[in-house]
Amino acid sequence: MVSILPQALTIPLKHLLRRCRQALLPGSCLLCGGDAGPGLLCPPCQDELPDPPAACCPQCAEATALGERCGACLLEPPHFMRVVPRWRYEFPVDRLIHALKYRHQIAVARWLGEQMAAALPDGEHWLVPMPLHPERLRERGFNQALEIARSLARQRRLPLLANGLQRLRPTAPQADLDPRQRRRNVRGAFACTMDLGGRPVILVDDVLTTGASANECARVLCLHGAGPVTVAVAARALKQRSML
Ligand SMILES: [Zn+2]
Ligand SMILES: [Zn+2]
Incomplete structure (x- = not known):
């Protein structure tokens, strides 16, 4: 033609x-x-798609033999009340997350929000996305956690605090660090500039791996008056795969 x-x-x-x-x-x-x-x-x-384990720690959602609290949460209780994962972070969920983050398929974020919505706790919550450092945001063009949170806000008609948290510095990947190094890595990396007035918060992220960033975010949110903090993630990486 x-x-x-x-x-x-x-x-x-x-x-x-x-x-x-x-x-x-x-x-x-x-x-x-x-x-x-x-x-x-x-x-x-x-x-x-792999469901989260039926028996897991009621606080951090790590697999445990009988659904009891895990040793890590007993030793040092996290600042969040509960983690709500939609799936386990393994094949093929990792492909979906990869398509969203590195192939810029933002439609995946909307779909993840639709899939995650039913598991959120009831009641009025603020939705706060895990923040991305401005440098990373410039590279990627969008914050995948914010895009998922937008979808959740639409699905559940909850208010979204897009800038409820800010990331003050980029953090090194957590995977190779021991628990103490992870805490140090994220300490002081996040800030909140508002008074959350006692309202419960749902912190939204794509994947929870070590939980150190989510824990530090929950600490900062609680310092700024958040009620209980629930962490909603599309997928949770598990250490205790042998129990599944
Ligand atoms: Zn736990
Ligand atoms: Zn297919």
């Missing part, structure tokens, strides 16, 4: 038409490419 439009115009137009077609036709599954209908995954892939 010969275009009568200048090339500078046809390229954005083609892009727009592709977007429209994608919006009108059933999508393909993000994991296997099969028919996902109006969702993000096809039903078999959706069914295979």
